[in-house]
Amino acid sequence: MHQEWTDRLSDYLDGELPEDERRAVDQHLRGCASCAAVLNDLKRVVARAASIDARPPQADLWRGIAARLNESGEPAPVVPFAPRETRRLAFTLPQLAAAAALLIAVSGAAAWQLEARLGIPGSLRGGRPHDAGGNSGQARQDGGAEPAIRLDSPVSLGVGADGNGAADFARLGNVSMADAQYDAAVADLEGALKAGRGRLDASTVAIVEHNLQIIDQAINQAREALVGDPANGYLSGHLVEARRRKLDLLRRATALASETD
Amino acid sequence: MTAVMTLGGEIPVGSGLDSDVALAAGGDQSAFERLYRTHVSRIHSLTRRMLSTQEADEVTQDIFVRTWQKLGQFRGESAFSTWLHRLAVNVVIERRRSYAIQRERMSDDPTALDQLTVGPARADLKVDFESAIAQLPPGAREIFVLHDVEGYKHREIAVMLDIASGTSKRQLHRARMLMRQHLSGD
Numbered sequence: 062m063h064q065e066w067t068d069r070l071s072d073y074l075d076g077e078l079p080e081d082e083r084r085a086v087d088q089h090l091r092g093c094a095s096c097a098a099v100l101n102d103l104k105r106v107v108a109r110a111a112s113i114d115a116r117p118p119q120a121d122l123w124r125g126i127a128a129r130l131n132e133s134g135e136p137a138p139v140v141p142f143a144p145r146e147t148r149r150l151a152f153t154l155p156q157l158a159a160a161a162a163l164l165i166a167v168s169g170a171a172a173w174q175l176e177a178r179l180g181i182p183g184s185l186r187g188g189r190p191h192d193a194g195g196n197s198g199q200a201r202q203d204g205g206a207e208p209a210i211r212l213d214s215p216v217s218l219g220v221g222a223d224g225n226g227a228a229d230f231a232r233l234g235n236v237s238m239a240d241a242q243y244d245a246a247v248a249d250l251e252g253a254l255k256a257g258r259g260r261l262d263a264s265t266v267a268i269v270e271h272n273l274q275i276i277d278q279a280i281n282q283a284r285e286a287l288v289g290d291p292a293n294g295y296l297s298g299h300l301v302e303a304r305r306r307k308l309d310l311l312r313r314a315t316a317l318a319s320e321t322d
Numbered sequence: 323m324t325a326v327m328t329l330g331g332e333i334p335v336g337s338g339l340d341s342d343v344a345l346a347a348g349g350d351q352s353a354f355e356r357l358y359r360t361h362v363s364r365i366h367s368l369t370r371r372m373l374s375t376q377e378a379d380e381v382t383q384d385i386f387v388r389t390w391q392k393l394g395q396f397r398g399e400s401a402f403s404t405w406l407h408r409l410a411v412n413v414v415i416e417r418r419r420s421y422a423i424q425r426e427r428m429s430d431d432p433t434a435l436d437q438l439t440v441g442p443a444r445a446d447l448k449v450d451f452e453s454a455i456a457q458l459p460p461g462a463r464e465i466f467v468l469h470d471v472e473g474y475k476h477r478e479i480a481v482m483l484d485i486a487s488g489t490s491k492r493q494l495h496r497a498r499m500l501m502r503q504h505l506s507g508d
Contacts, residue, residue: 099502118366
């Protein structure tokens with residue numbers, strides 16, 4: 062047996078040799094019985110491998126598989142329509158800064174318009190929340206009927222409190238920005254506004270609703286961005302600011318509604 | 323003819339196996355069990371030959387669980403059996419790679435053929451072919467199974483295993499020469 066030839070027999074058998082090499086091997090095999098015998102052996106190996114039967118496992122594996130299927134739920138979700146192209150919202154800091162500036166401008170303008178209608182003195186801006194139950198501005202200034210929002214609750218950040226200055230945004234007349242208290246306050250104000258919106262003129266309602274919509278968009282965008290970067294202090298601050306402005310706008314609109322009798 | 327929509331597109335529900343694929347893609351475990359029973363012998367044989375008898379059960383289960391999870395991606399562009407088999411090969415290769423023996427196994431050791439010590443005497447003419455495969459060195463065994471048993475081409479194996487096509491050819495020849503010793507008395 063000649064190894065320099067037998068080393069090429071598998072490639073020869075599989076048709077992998079270039080034509081000139083294949084002819085050379087052909088010629089050698091015609092004169093070398095031992096190499097020809099090796100080739101025959103290799104042919105038998107290949108034939109046997111190709112005809113080898115599949116055998117089932119000795120144990121039934123289905124039970125174990127079924128248990129794991131139940132853990133993993135259904136296969137990839139069945140969808141009734143072509144998959145929708147999804148994209149992950151990502152914001153650069155300049156984009157978020159621009160959004161924040163827009164938010165401030167919009168809500169500031171709305172607040173100015175509402176204040177102009179109310180005649181709220183600057184000293185009260187950002188002060189205690191107004192009572193949605195119909196008390197006058199003077200009554201509020203005097204600490205009249207307790208509003209739905211707690212006045213003595215500690216200030217805390219609902220999202221991403223990291224001591225990087227975001228807490229400054231969170232302070233809103235001692236209303237906690239923690240989710241539960243914030244949501245309750247917003248719900249109370251929204252309810253009061255809904256009850257009193259009939260006392261507001263259509264243009265005022267439109268302004269309030271439009272700006273609430275913008276603020277909600279800002280809140281949602283900040284929340285989505287925080288999902289991807291939960292430790293981002295800027296995003297946390299942006300979210301708190303947006304939430305604070307929503308509360309502020311609601312409060313002012315509610316006060317306007319309560320006073321426009 | 324109805325169809326099941328999946329992330330991979332619409333799978334027509336016809337008859338027989340195709341309908342089981344579509345039903346399983348829609349979450350029907352009974353249909354998936356039928357697919358399992360149809361294909362388990364081939365998949366288990368693949369894992370047993372590529373890995374070991376001891377690992378074959380566990381890896382076969384992994385393959386079918388993975389299949390269930392990925393059924394929604396099956397587009398029907400190839401036969402389900404082809405798709406399943408390729409998925410199974412990928413799982414087996416991942417498993418082997420996790421053992422971090424790929425580099426050593428694929429070394430072109432010029433003395434590799436001298437390592438044959440397990441060949442039966444010529445009197446053992448009826449040696450079980452599967453046992454002979456199991457005694458091959460890991461690299462040669464992997465490529466022998468993929469090429470000569472499962473029918474993959476060297477270029478496909480090279481991609482799957484991330485090796486040169488020439489390495490695949492050398493390992494295959496090495497395996498065949500070792501197997502030849504088991505069969506030479508037939």
